[in-house]
Amino acid sequence: MLNLKIVIKYYLFLFLLVDSISGFVRVYLGISNPIFNIGYWVRGPILILFIFYYIYQIRQKKLFLDEILTLVLFIYFILNMFLNYIEFPSSRMISENILYIFRFQFLLFLFVFIRNRMHIDESLTRKIIYINFIVFTLNLFFGYVFGLGLEAYRFSGTTKGMFQGGNPVSILNLIFFTYFVLDNKFRKQVIPIAITLFNGFAIASKSIFGFIIPIFFALKRKALSVNKLVFYTLFIFLLMISFTTIIDKTVESYESRFGINIQKSINAAEKVGGLYESNIMNKIASVNFRRYASLNEQMRTSFSDIKTLFIGESLVGQNIFWEERGEFTFRHASMDFFDHFFKFGLLGLTLFIWILFLDYKKLLQQLFKKDGIIIGLFFLYAFFGGHVIDSVTSGSLFYFILAKISQSGNV
Secondary structure, three states: OOOHHHHHHHHHHHHHHHHHHHHHHHHOOOOOOOOOOHOOOOOOOHHHHHHHHHHHHHHHOOOOOHHHHHHHHHHHHHHHHHHHHHHOOOOOHHHHHHHHHHHHHHHHHHHHHHHHHHHOOOOHHHHHHHHHHHHHHHHHHHHHHOOOOOOHHHHHOOOOOOOHHHHOOOOOOOHHHHHOOOOOOHHHHHHHHHHHHHHHHOOHHHHHHHHHHHHHHHHHOOOOHHHHHHHHHHHHHHHHHHHHHHHHHHHOOOOOOHHHHHHHHHHHHHHHHOOOOOHHHHHHHOOOOHHHHHHHHHHHHHHHOHHHHHHHOHHHHHHHHHOOOOOOOOOOOOOOHHHHHHHHHHHHHHHHHHHHHHHHHHHOOOOOHHHHHHHHHHHHHHHHHHOOOOOOOHHHHHHHHHHHHHHHOOO
16 A cells, blocks of 8 residues: 655655756756646645545544645635636636646645654654755756756856746755754764855855854854854965955855846836835835835735635736736746735635644744744745745745644654
8 A cells, every 4th residue: 555654755855856857848858738747747646645645534534623724725725716717717717727726735735744644853854955955956056067957037147957946946045054054963064055155156046145044043052162163264264365366256256146136126126216105115125126016016906806805816817917017027926925815815825824823832932943943034035035835846845844843842
């Protein structure tokens, strides 16, 4: 008999490899048909297994509360799709929405299954992190050195390897960095940490500035002792003296790469004169201008229509919302919780947040520990960056760590 726990364990080992192969098929073979997407052939059967598994658990009356809520949310997603189809009868409402719903529902089933039905220990976590980190790094290395894969954020000279989304790649690199920096065996993690710095340079995402957060907690927890800091400071000082030219060029290169990303948003904000009456708010918003502008438009529509407020416009409705405004590149605010609200309304968002924070007390207990900091960074990026917790690329790791926190303290 097929053991679903074993299937999920091996999926967690290889989820980035699956996305790498999917990216290769799309980029180099030019095949975008879902039939030839290995991601669908891997996650699709697992989703079917989840559905049959939970149907069986319903008959046995052995469901946990979060599993019941997840099944309710699944039913709501389907009803939401048909309600929006009635209002806008287009084949897109079915074909595009159903794929998104299945992908997102896969992540939710994955989350509640791991949380309730699997045992997570540090050995399993370490294997999942290291195997996926190797796949992740090889993608970025070959992308940067040999030009294989896709550019990150459409900036020449950057890379996100074979992965389709820039934000999932950015947050994963930040999470890997956080895991290694806050690891109890810090000295053994110098090489992985150095690799994450290279990866950050290759991606050229603004998330590189988020590295300061885990470093702060590492200092606070004395993962970096005073003696170690003195040693590293002297070591870096000697390097700076010996390789001043190299250091200067490296700093200049980093500034130019990440500066492009920031300047792009600032220029867009300056063209329209800002979003707010407050100059301070305008300066803050200018760094992430496109998202704030999109957010304002979406929220204005949501609160002006009772139907949109409570059940949303669905994924396709959100896309059409932006297409009608002549925007085909960015069809969402790219801020996960706000996008979820616009897609599925207040009802969908409430159910989703209920599932995520069902074990909020344990989350608060872990807030300043390694797993809690990792999840905090995920939430922070999802709130301001988007495409993080509904992406199978980054979401698979997000829901695994969140499930791990839920098991903390269990005997």
